[in-house]
Amino acid sequence: MLTDIEIAQQAKMLKINEIAAKLGIGADDLEPYGHYKAKVSQKCIDSLKDKPDGKLILVTAINPTPAGEGKTTTSIGLSEGMHRLGKNSVLALREPSLGPVFGIKGGAAGGGYSQVVPMEDINLHFTGDMHAITAANNLLCAIIDNHIQQGNELNIDPRMIQIDRCLDMNDRALRNCVIGMGSRVDGVPRQDHFRITVASEVMAILCLSDDLADLKKRLGNILAAYTYDGKPVYARDLNAVGAMAALLKDAINPNLVQTLENNPAIIHGGPFANIAHGCNSVRATRLALKLGDYCITEAGFGSDLGAEKFFDIKCRAAGLKPACVVLVATIRALKYNGGVPKTELSAENLDALKKGIVNLGTHIENMHKFGVPVVVAVNHFGTDTDAEIAYVTDYCKEKGVEVAFSDVFLKGGEGGTELAEKVVATMEAHKEADAFKPLYDAALPVKEKVAALAKEIYRADGVIYTAQAEKALKKIEEIGMDRLPICVAKTQYSLSDDPAKLGKPENFNITVRDMKLSSGAGFIVVYTGDIMTMPGLPKKPAAYGIDIDNSGNISGLF
Numbered sequence: 001m002l003t004d005i006e007i008a009q010q011a012k013m014l015k016i017n018e019i020a021a022k023l024g025i026g027a028d029d030l031e032p033y034g035h036y037k038a039k040v041s042q043k044c045i046d047s048l049k050d051k052p053d054g055k056l057i058l059v060t061a062i063n064p065t066p067a068g069e070g071k072t073t074t075s076i077g078l079s080e081g082m083h084r085l086g087k088n089s090v091l092a093l094r095e096p097s098l099g100p101v102f103g104i105k106g107g108a109a110g111g112g113y114s115q116v117v118p119m120e121d122i123n124l125h126f127t128g129d130m131h132a133i134t135a136a137n138n139l140l141c142a143i144i145d146n147h148i149q150q151g152n153e154l155n156i157d158p159r160m161i162q163i164d165r166c167l168d169m170n171d172r173a174l175r176n177c178v179i180g181m182g183s184r185v186d187g188v189p190r191q192d193h194f195r196i197t198v199a200s201e202v203m204a205i206l207c208l209s210d211d212l213a214d215l216k217k218r219l220g221n222i223l224a225a226y227t228y229d230g231k232p233v234y235a236r237d238l239n240a241v242g243a244m245a246a247l248l249k250d251a252i253n254p255n256l257v258q259t260l261e262n263n264p265a266i267i268h269g270g271p272f273a274n275i276a277h278g279c280n281s282v283r284a285t286r287l288a289l290k291l292g293d294y295c296i297t298e299a300g301f302g303s304d305l306g307a308e309k310f311f312d313i314k315c316r317a318a319g320l321k322p323a324c325v326v327l328v329a330t331i332r333a334l335k336y337n338g339g340v341p342k343t344e345l346s347a348e349n350l351d352a353l354k355k356g357i358v359n360l361g362t363h364i365e366n367m368h369k370f371g372v373p374v375v376v377a378v379n380h381f382g383t384d385t386d387a388e389i390a391y392v393t394d395y396c397k398e399k400g401v402e403v404a405f406s407d408v409f410l411k412g413g414e415g416g417t418e419l420a421e422k423v424v425a426t427m428e429a430h431k432e433a434d435a436f437k438p439l440y441d442a443a444l445p446v447k448e449k450v451a452a453l454a455k456e457i458y459r460a461d462g463v464i465y466t467a468q469a470e471k472a473l474k475k476i477e478e479i480g481m482d483r484l485p486i487c488v489a490k491t492q493y494s495l496s497d498d499p500a501k502l503g504k505p506e507n508f509n510i511t512v513r514d515m516k517l518s519s520g521a522g523f524i525v526v527y528t529g530d531i532m533t534m535p536g537l538p539k540k541p542a543a544y545g546i547d548i549d550n551s552g553n554i555s556g557l558f
Contacts, residue, residue, distance in 0.1 A: 004111050004558040008119035011260050019258045023090070023291045031253065033127045036118050039253040040266070040287060042211070048290040054088075055323040055427055056289060059298040059377075060307035060367075062359050063502075064492055066342050067332040070111065070379040070409065074328045074416075075298045076259055077114035077408020078377070078423065081416025082294055083263050087424065090292030091116070091259070094280045094300070095130065095270035096123045097198045099170040099535055102543035106558050108270070112409035114416070116257050116265045120554045129206075129268070130168045130197055132251035136219075136244040137202040141165045141192075143240045144224055145180070148188050154233050158190040160226035162516070164533070168197035172536030195533035199275040202244070204521035206252060207269035207281040208317055215252055216245045222520035223481075232479050235520070254284040261413050264291070273300025274492040275533050277309040277523065282318040301492035303327065303363045304457050311370050312438045313485045313523055321436045323427045325367045325374045326419070327401075329360050331384045331392060337503045346383040353388055357395055358504040362495060364399050366457050371435035373426050376403040377419050402426055442485050446473055449486045450512065450526055458495050460510045469527075472515040476524060479517075487523040489531045497529035 002010075016038045017027050029044035059075040075093060082089035093116065096108035107123035109116050116122060125131070140163060148156055167174065174194035180187035197203060201222060209215040220236030227233060235241055254268040266288050269281035278300035279285075288295035299306030307325065315322065331353065332345040338356030340349055360376070367374045376396050378389075389405065396403035402422040407415030440452040447463070454460040465473070476482050493499035496508050514527040537543075545556035 004115065005119060005555065007113060007260070008109075008115050008117050009553070011117045013117055013258060014262050016256060016258075019262065019264050020256060023264050025291075030256070031250070034121075037121060037127060037255060037257050039127060039250065040256055041253065045283065045287060048287070051290045053289040054090075054293040054295055056285070056320055057294060057296045057324045057326060057423060058307060058310055058322050058372075059296065059326045059328060060303040060310075061301070061328040062333060062363050063302040063304065063337070063494060065333040065336040067330060067336045067345055069328050069330055069333055071298055071328045072108055073110045073112065073114045073409055074326065074377050074379060074406060074419075075296055076110040076116060076265070077406060077412065077416035078326065078419055079265070079296045080114065080259055080261050080263060080408070080413025081418075081420030082296070083261065084413045084417050085420050085424070087420070088293040089263070090288040090295055091265035092280055092284045092288040092295055092297040093265060093267045094298065095126055095255070095267050097130065097196065097270055097272070098124070098168045099196050099198070101557075102537070102541055102546070103170045103535065104538045104542060106542065111558070113260060113412035114408040115260050116267065117260060118257070120557060122257065122267060123557060124554075126267070127250075127255050129251040129255070130270070132247050133200065133202050133206060134166055134168055134197045136247040137163070137166045137197070137200045139244055139247065140222065140224065140235055140238070140240045143238050145187050147238060154237060155227040155229070156225045156233055157228045158188055161190070162223045162225055163201065164193040164195045166195050166197045166200040170196065170535040170537045172534060175532065175534045193534075196272070196535060198270050198272045199533045201518045201521050203269065203271050204276055204518060204523075206248060207271055207277070207279065208314065208521055209252065210282065212245065212249070212252060215248060216241055218520040218522070219244050220520070223517050230478075252283065254281065254287050273306035273309060275489045275531060277313045277487050277521075278306035279310050279314045282314065285320065286318070303367055304495050305488070305490060305492055307367065308439065308453070308457055309487060311436075312440070313487060315436070316438050316442065316485060317522060322372050323430075324423055325372050326377050326423060327360070327363055327367060327374055328377050328379065330379045330381060331388050332381055334360060334392070339502070348385040348388060350387060350391060353391055356503055357392065359495070359502070361395070361399060362459065362504045364401055369439060369456060371437050373430040374401045375419070375423050375426050376401055378403060378405050379409065380405045380407050443483050446476070446482050446486070446515075446524060450488075453486060453488060454510045458510060459504065459506070460496065460508055462509045464509050464511045466511065466513045468514050469512045476515065476517050481517050481519055482524070485523045487518070487525045489525055489527045489533070491529055491531060
């Protein structure tokens, strides 16, 4: 069987201007990056403002397991299936981070015969957006340290700097470090930290900005530090905004590529959902809504993270109203949730399936709380038995949702037509787009918003706050920035904050250990459990298997 990269390298791609033409985008509205990828210009985006929006479809999933679910693969295959039904569908996906590419999780370009291409470019550097975000973030950090070095006119307390440096790579050695070592001219020594670029506030800002003016406003609102007497210092106070925005002038424009079946895909922005808000850019989603009758997008990890933040942060900020949720699962993953080891998932096990399917059921119930209809997409494996398929089908029927068994990995769009048909039918049966509502009122106190998430989405008994979390919350309240949406940083592997608790955990509390204000992005990050903002590489990183020959052909990339 061919690997993902071998399938992608055999693809017969169309030139990017041909893909753009399918959307009615002319060559003058593209900023090409080679033959097969391009940025869509602001001029094109402006020209579409008066065009009505298509319907917004969100693809999310159960909690991820080592057995795999295939959310991006399903998103791409669903769009391909839509096209086979004669529907004008446009994908709006996230950009891959180099951290997972070289680590353990892999890229974000789909898999099998349901991929976006050029796969190697998308997974490695792409159009340079990640690097621009890294540079803009680190420029602000450099300006802060230089300001302190050059006399500290703003009276910044070096112990109260609120923004970390970042790098789009898994590098645990940089989680905690000391900078400014050496002679007097080398800066003021202080403890510093790195986070992965996709967890930076600048990434979140890029993905939530309406346009360049909004980007600059949000960059200026970044809480950079506090003074010795406890007053906030923002990026605008440091004269950092213009230069940061200049670094992001190209990165703010969405990227256009294509699927294996030569259908359009927009890929832009890539915040992680376990430590950030987990959605592609507002600009990319809005562009896809203008260009297609259907926009298919995704949110990272399980619906308790990515989908919740998509609804409560992105849709709230951008005024978006989703028409349908596609909830991805596999029978293998449900059996894993039922306690079956990864090595034994191929064998029929109805008892484990019955035990683990409560995870799927909880996610279905959670999505309905936002007033959006749900279709379950089960990625089909050859080891799925008739009895297991029948059980999942009956379970979904009891929950009042349609279920489709998807074969997009092996068959591309052909394997996604059943899913596409059921998604279209579900949207036609639920035309009340106004039924969508966020879970909580952002104007509520922080603890009430966290309690709503803990009870309604995670199903926790309560929330415990550490002394550090209480201290951070008090500071946020003091500067009047507590009436913002919540962005929970939590393990993706469980509905709880303990990755070992599978299925539908019961009798547990969520522990909030810290909080951080992302005032430019417009939300408060709440850290739970032992979640980290800078991942580390595994014992055998995926980077070990990647190579390139003398002709420039890459191998080993999934």
